[in-house]
Amino acid sequence: MGDIATGTDVLVVGGGPGGYVAAIRAAQRGLATTLVERDAVGGTCLNYGCIPSKALVSATDVAYDAGHAEHLGVHASPTVDVGAMSAWKDGVVDQLTGGVERLLEANGADVLEGTAAFVDEHTARIAHGGEGQGMETVEFEHAIVATGSRPVSIPGFDFADEPIWSSREALATDAAPAELLVVGAGYIGMELSTVFAKLGTDVTVVEMLDDVLPGYEEDVSRVVRRRAEDLGVEFHFGEGAAGWEPAGDDRVEVRTETADGEAATYRAERVLVAVGREPVTAPLELETIGLETDADGFLETDDRARTSVENVFAVGDVAGEPMLAHKASAEGIVAAEVVAGENAALDYQAIPAAVFTDPEVGTVGMTEAEAAEAGFDTVVGKVPLGANGRALTMGETDGFVRIVADAEAEFVLGAQIVASEASELIAEVGLAIEMGARLADVIGTVHAHPTLSEAVKEAAEAARGEAIHTLNR
C-alpha cells in the first residue's frame, strides 16, 4: 500500500479503555471517528492487565478454596492444569476484545492498525505494521491521545531476558514457577503474588518501603499482608533489587540492598518486577505540535481532558494518576462529549480503586487524614467484617468497612473497605459521594439480609455511634 490520505473529525490514538470508549462515544455523537491502535484493541487492560489478572485471580480462588474447605466439611485436593487455566483466561480476553471490535464497528468508528505520530496540529502519520505495509496520513479536527502506560523496568532487569517478568509475561505463563521473587508490593505485585501463591509457587516479595500496598492506610495493608503471609508469601521490606545472575538449574540469584547498603540474595525460577507503570508518549512526536509532558512524562489536562493544544485531548494513563481503567474510560467519555460540543467535565472526587487481593480492597473518596487535611471536621465509622452475618456464612471474616463523613452535615466523604467483594461494595459509597448523600441516606436505605453490603450501612451507623451489631466506641 502506498501513502494515502484520509480525513476524520476525531482521531483517537490508542485502543485501550480510554481510547475505545472515547471512540464509541464520539461515533455515537455523529462525529466521523478513526481509532488507531498499534497492537491490540482493548489495550493493556483487556489484553495484559485487568482482565487476564482477574481471570486468574478467580480461577486460582476456585482451586485454593476447594482445597482449603475442611472446616466446612468439604474434603478435596484439586489439581490445577495451569495451561488449561491460561487457555480459559485467553478465551475470556478474546471474547472481550472481539466484543469491543464489534462495538466500534457497529457504532461506525473506523479502526486503523498502525502507530500514530503527529505531523502538525491537524495531521497524523500512521505507520502500518509489517514490511511494505506503508504509511497513511490522517487529517483530523480533534485528536484524543490515549496511548496508555508501560511497566517501569529497573536497571539490570530487562524484560527481554527470560527469567525476568513484567506483569505481562507473568499473566501469559502456562506453567507456575517453583519459586517467584516479586519486586514491588504495590497492587499488581500483590495481586500476582496471591495468584501464584495459590498455585503452589513459593513467593517471596521484596519491597523498598515498609509495608505492602504503599499509599494505603496501615490497617488496610495489614489485613492484606497477613492473609498473604497465611498463603505462604514471605516479605522483605526496606530492600531494593540491585542485580541478578543465572544460578544454574533454571534458577537465578537476585541481589537486594537496603538503604544502608546491607545486601541479601534470593534464588528463584522467575523474577516479577512490578515497581510501577510509566506513561507512553515516545512515538507520538509531541514536540511537532508543541505539546510538553510534565516531569514524570504525563500529559497535563484539565477536567475536560483538554491539553495545552486546543484541539488535542488526552485521557487515561497517559494523562496521569490514578492509572486505572475506569478513570481512563470516564475521561474518554468526557473528551468525546467536549469534542461534540457538550458541557461535560469529570468530577474526580469519587473515583474508586480496587485491589483484587485476598481479601479485596476497595477505596473511594477521602481517607480520614485526607479529609482532615482538606479542612473537614470528621466522623468515622468502622466495623469489622466479623460482625457481619454474610461474611461469617462465607467464612470470609478478615477485614472491615470504614466510612468517613463530615461531622457537621454528615456528608459521606470516603470509604475504605477490606473484604471479600470489596471491589463491588465500594460502588455504593461512590454513589453516595457522587449524589452528595449523608450518613442518614445510607442508614435509611434498607439493605438486603444477609449481605456484605449491610456492613456499609452498619459503618454509617457506627459513625453516629448507633451501630446495632457491633459495640459503639
Ligand SMILES: Cc1cc2nc3c(=O)[nH]c(=O)nc-3n(C[C@H](O)[C@H](O)[C@H](O)COP(=O)(O)OP(=O)(O)OC[C@H]3O[C@@H](n4cnc5c(N)ncnc54)[C@H](O)[C@@H]3O)c2cc1C
Ligand atoms: C497487571 C495489571 C492489572 C491491572 N488491573 C487493573 C484493575 O483491576 N482495574 C483497573 O482499573 N486498572 C487495572 N490496571 C490498569 C489498567 O490496565 C490501565 O489503567 C488502563 O489500561 C489504562 O487505559 P488506557 O486506555 O489509558 O491505556 P492502555 O490500556 O495502556 O491502552 C493504550 C493503547 O495505546 C496503544 N498505543 C500507544 N501508543 C500508540 C501509538 N503511537 N499509535 C497507536 N497506538 C498506540 C497501545 O498499544 C495500547 O493498546 C491493571 C494494569 C496491569 C498492568
